[in-house]
Amino acid sequence: MPRFSANLGFLYPELPFLDRLEAAACDGFRGIECLFPYDVPAAQLRARAGANGLDVVLINAPPGDWAAGERGLASLSDREPEFRGSITRALAYAHEVGAPRVHVLAGLLDARADRAAAVERFEVRLRWAAEQAAQAGITLMIEPINPHDMPGYLLQRQDEAHAIVERVASASLKVQMDLYHCARVEGDVVEQVRRWLPTGQVGHFQIAGAPDRHEPDIGTLDWRGSLAAIDQIAAATGWDGWVGCEYRPLRGAVPGGTSRGLGWMETG
Ligand SMILES: O=C(O)C(=O)[C@@H](O)CO
Numbered sequence: 001m002p003r004f005s006a007n008l009g010f011l012y013p014e015l016p017f018l019d020r021l022e023a024a025a026c027d028g029f030r031g032i033e034c035l036f037p038y039d040v041p042a043a044q045l046r047a048r049a050g051a052n053g054l055d056v057v058l059i060n061a062p063p064g065d066w067a068a069g070e071r072g073l074a075s076l077s078d079r080e081p082e083f084r085g086s087i088t089r090a091l092a093y094a095h096e097v098g099a100p101r102v103h104v105l106a107g108l109l110d111a112r113a114d115r116a117a118a119v120e121r122f123e124v125r126l127r128w129a130a131e132q133a134a135q136a137g138i139t140l141m142i143e144p145i146n147p148h149d150m151p152g153y154l155l156q157r158q159d160e161a162h163a164i165v166e167r168v169a170s171a172s173l174k175v176q177m178d179l180y181h182c183a184r185v186e187g188d189v190v191e192q193v194r195r196w197l198p199t200g201q202v203g204h205f206q207i208a209g210a211p212d213r214h215e216p217d218i219g220t221l222d223w224r225g226s227l228a229a230i231d232q233i234a235a236a237t238g239w240d241g242w243v244g245c246e247y248r249p250l251r252g253a254v255p256g257g258t259s260r261g262l263g264w265m266e267t268g
């Protein structure tokens, strides 16, 4: 089985954020990832992770005004200074907590906007951001996200993301392949893993059941096949990344609900 990290934006929702690290460690995780940890001083997160023997494997860059509906700044016109500030802040935070990956959200595309121009802006900004990341020894991620969960999101398909990574042509930019989003948009997830992981351009995976984003074994996702494909290709290529558990536990806020739903890991 691949290495799993606990996405603390989704798992253990009944616990205060920092207490989720201990819960994850008790459940056997060795890595955690966060959506937007910026309310917590980096020194505190680093200390809790260290005390629980956890690596922080991924954080997201600040996405703009999330409460107002923004989902990233990287492709939005007239937001370059704010975008640059978000990258500087994310890289500093990631450096302090030892996170080797930062996910950069692309942003929503207005229905009347020119998609090609937005993609061009995205690439120009990613090129600059990847240079900053390279200096910090950090790899940036871009992630295709399905339009049911995030209507209007610029990046929805694996081939679009890989084409951008190829054009930006920086070793510090890779694709975050979320098997849940991939299942909802592209269907045959195992085939997509087999197509893209050997390219060396996948930097991180995430997993959830489809279509409801609960535990991977709830729904139609071929999670066994996907994980087996990751294992097989990793053995052949030396890929040594993580698979983030980014799902809403079915038992939601019931204490212990996340832990009780982890049985799929044993049966994979
Ligand atoms: O929603 C997802 O999937 C993510 O990975 C988040 O980082 C962005 O919302």
Ligand SMILES: [Mg+2]
Pocket (backbone or CB within 6 Å): 143, 178, 206, 246
């Ligand atoms: Mg994801």
